[in-house]
Amino acid sequence: MPEIEVKLQVNGRTVTWRVLPGETLLEALHAHHLRGAKLICGTGDCCGCGVILNGRSINSCCMLAAQADDADLLTIEGLAQDGKLHPIQEAFAEEGAAQCGYCTPGFIMRAYAFLQEHPHPTEEEVRAALAGNICRCTGYVKPVAAVLRAAEAMRS
Amino acid sequence: MLKIAAYYSPTTLAETVTLLAEAGRTVIAGGTDLLVNPRYMVGVREVVDIRKLGLDYIRAENQALSIGAGATMRTVAMHPKIQALAGGILARGAAVCGSPNIRNMATVAGNVSSALPSADTPPSLLALDAQAVLVSIQGERVVPLNSFFLGPGKSVRERELIRELRVPLANFDTLRGGFYKISRTAEDISLVNAATTLIIEDGIITAARLVMGAVAPIPLRAVQAEEALTGQPPTEETFRRAAGIVCEEVRPISDHRASADYRRRMSGVAAVRALRQAAGLAPHGEEWHHA
Numbered sequence: 001m002p003e004i005e006v007k008l009q010v011n012g013r014t015v016t017w018r019v020l021p022g023e024t025l026l027e028a029l030h031a032h033h034l035r036g037a038k039l040i041c042g043t044g045d046c047c048g049c050g051v052i053l054n055g056r057s058i059n060s061c062c063m064l065a066a067q068a069d070d071a072d073l074l075t076i077e078g079l080a081q082d083g084k085l086h087p088i089q090e091a092f093a094e095e096g097a098a099q100c101g102y103c104t105p106g107f108i109m110r111a112y113a114f115l116q117e118h119p120h121p122t123e124e125e126v127r128a129a130l131a132g133n134i135c136r137c138t139g140y141v142k143p144v145a146a147v148l149r150a151a152e153a154m155r156s
Numbered sequence: 157m158l159k160i161a162a163y164y165s166p167t168t169l170a171e172t173v174t175l176l177a178e179a180g181r182t183v184i185a186g187g188t189d190l191l192v193n194p195r196y197m198v199g200v201r202e203v204v205d206i207r208k209l210g211l212d213y214i215r216a217e218n219q220a221l222s223i224g225a226g227a228t229m230r231t232v233a234m235h236p237k238i239q240a241l242a243g244g245i246l247a248r249g250a251a252v253c254g255s256p257n258i259r260n261m262a263t264v265a266g267n268v269s270s271a272l273p274s275a276d277t278p279p280s281l282l283a284l285d286a287q288a289v290l291v292s293i294q295g296e297r298v299v300p301l302n303s304f305f306l307g308p309g310k311s312v313r314e315r316e317l318i319r320e321l322r323v324p325l326a327n328f329d330t331l332r333g334g335f336y337k338i339s340r341t342a343e344d345i346s347l348v349n350a351a352t353t354l355i356i357e358d359g360i361i362t363a364a365r366l367v368m369g370a371v372a373p374i375p376l377r378a379v380q381a382e383e384a385l386t387g388q389p390p391t392e393e394t395f396r397r398a399a400g401i402v403c404e405e406v407r408p409i410s411d412h413r414a415s416a417d418y419r420r421r422m423s424g425v426a427a428v429r430a431l432r433q434a435a436g437l438a439p440h441g442e443e444w445h446h447a
């Protein structure tokens with residue numbers, strides 16, 4: 001099976017990966033020790049594998065790694081800066097917005113993309129923005145509160 | 157790991173159609189259908205990525221809107237001209253397809269290519285009399301979407317790429333529209349959806365399109381209901397009569413989402429609600445705010 005060389009930015013670093021044609025972006029992330037994005041449904045229905053590709057939140061389970069050539073990728077591992085959590089991560093911790101925590105990276109990355117575009121969201125907008133993120137523990141109230149809290153923190 | 161033996165990323169259309177001429181290859185763009193639904197990988201060993209062809213454009217020219225094969229659901233949902241066309245029915249269909257993460261990757265041309273009866277954008281495209289521009293090594297052909305779909309996952313597309321979708325703008329100023337989707341959750345595929353366009357002159361409907369999704373093997377033009385609407389005043393009574401005909405015209409199946417009987421009844425509900433929007437009897441949704 002021929003390997004494909006892809007060159008991309010991952011969390012601010014330029015990397016060159018050798019990937020297989022059938023390898024998903026999520027599989028490539030895991031192979032390169034970036035295990036924050038989770039495989040949950042594997043069919044694009046839950047957003048647990050969410051990452052930011054060229055500024056937009058996407059599901060890394062239904063994209064080929066080969067398609068990420070030239071991309072600028074941000075994963076949950078790249079959010080904290082100099083050992084300091086991102087305000088969205090802070091807010092999720094403060095609100096206790098995780099139960100088992102498996103879906104949390106997907107929620108946070110989706111919230112990150114959303115807040116870039118909507119710095120002053122209403123609760124309704126936050127709910128719509130997170131509508132694709134599925135939590136099997138069914139804890140939706142606190143993530144919504146966390147995103148509203150993060151929005152406030154990011155504005156000040 | 158998917159069973160894909162080779163990945164190609166051509167940068168010209170000529171290269172692309174040459175690659176596609178060989179059996180066992182298929183097109184990948186957003187990948188959100190192809191990579192998760194085994195039905196599209198039957199007989200496929202190699203994929204041809206079209207995302208480096210510069211087809212992510214949306215432009216209005218020559219009385220038509222051209223939506224390139226790379227244009228995502230999100231870009232279509234957010235496009236001001238598409239929001240302004242016939243009550244924004246195409247923007248609204250794109251805005252309710254899947255989740256935000258899906259809409260950032262999935263393309264409208266891909267939604268058409270997948271040819272699923274439950275798809276969110278084909279009813280609006282059909283109601284707008286859209287065409288698909290197909291390219292292969294043999295050249296280019298323009299196919300009205302009305303004759304594009306053949307069955308679930310089946311279309312007239314063969315070893316071809318949808319280069320763009322064309323939506324006529326000739327009636328931009330007079331075309332009214334409505335769209336209504338019924339689904340279990342915000343993210344789920346449609347149980348039933350309905351898209352309509354009407355031209356109303358001097359209080360009479362002079363042209364009507366009414367298209368139902370998820371209630372037949374293909375996105376279904378309810379032609380008998382369209383005939384019943386034409387020549388009538390755009391009133392509740394007219395719409396209810398048309399909806400009754402719609403319920404007779406649809407050919408739904410039962411599955412884990414809904415029974416055929418439920419889908420049949422909901423077809424009438426979705427049709428009436430879409431028609432009311434087109435006639436100004438009910439407000440339009442502006443789902444694109446959450447796209």
